[in-house]
Amino acid sequence: MVAQNFVVDLNKPLVFQVGHLGEAYQEWVHQPIVSKEGPRFFENDVLEFLTRTVWWAVPVIWLPVVCWFIHNSVQLGLSCPRVALFVVIGILIWTLLEYSLHRFLFHIETKTYWWNTLHYLLHGCHHKHPMDGLRLVFPPAATAILLFPFWNLVKLLSTPVVGPALFGGGLLGYVMYDCTHYYVHHGQPKTEVPRNLKRYHLNHHFRIQNKGFGITSSLWDSVFGTLPPTKEGAKSM
Template identity: 55%
Template sequence: MVDDYSFTVDLNKPIVFQVGHLGEAYYEWVHQPIIDKECPRFFANDFFELLTRTAWWVVPVVWLPVASWFISNSSRMGLTDHPDQLVLTVVSGIFVWTLVEYILHRFLFHMKTRSYWRNTIHYAIHGYHHKYPKDAMRLVMPPPAAAALSVPRYHLNHHFRIQSKGFGVTSSLWDYVFGTVPSTKAAEKKQN
């Protein structure tokens, strides 16, 4: 590995696996924006490259129906008994999401990195946005990546509701296999 100040990134080649070689110079390099309509590829593989590009309007088209489905299900399952409780839940969700988004952006996406893999990962998730702020196809996180990051929220039931159930972190599969799926509030009400 090169990992020194003499390494230069070749913008004519896929860029993600090059930036790690910048070592300590990465942080300064990534914060010198390039205002250009010609943006380099992330990956040589066309499929992986496709997964990194998303138009901004795809985010509301994908996530508004998903959010509506979750809100509808929580109401139908009895998790929110009254309309005012539903509104409070939605407003609380928006508040929590914006706070999480702020914390991630400030502390994770802007951390200083020096190692090959940390530079590479940082560049892929946020550094590119600083290097090429005008790239319209990489202004938002692609839905597949966002979905992968949102799955572990299932595990919060284990911590905040029923600590003897919901041991799966990214999947409920093994909770179904071992019979440790947390019950819904509606099912709990029926039992009481």
């Protein structure tokens, strides 16, 4: 593929190539290649390994952490109904964060070498190769790093008793998000609700990529006016 006289060789590691596309990067990255075979990112085998994550690693690693945080609030004396309430609030906060990150960070427009490279690593790769099953969920090591500032923010804005339940709810929301994201790409839903969710998200990939930023639901798209227009016969997979 040629853009600004630079040819991206899809048979070579991509990460350090895509930055050279400059202003043409946005057009290139939003022309999806539908293949379950993911591209190679790095020449280095260790770096390449770190970019690949099986979907089930997310619930296996993080659900015990969710339970531990929620249990802490119970141990500190928070009643079960209030624990449930703050867990639900945490999930709701996550859905807003999910929407905001997807809309304002993952879809930021870049045109310089390093910003293109960073964007490709963060989200561009997913739009270029949307069916790459090993790059649909966030690598656990990166998640662990990001959890520290979020936990400190929760501690700052809540009480020691409420904080763990709230954070546990937010982390549970993240687990639900990543598992849902994998499912809408690779699952074969049989009922109406998950079928509509799959259609809704793949519509974001293949028809109108500047709308439909919700993954687990269209709630915040409805609130902030980014619902995609309905269209009969929209692409689904």
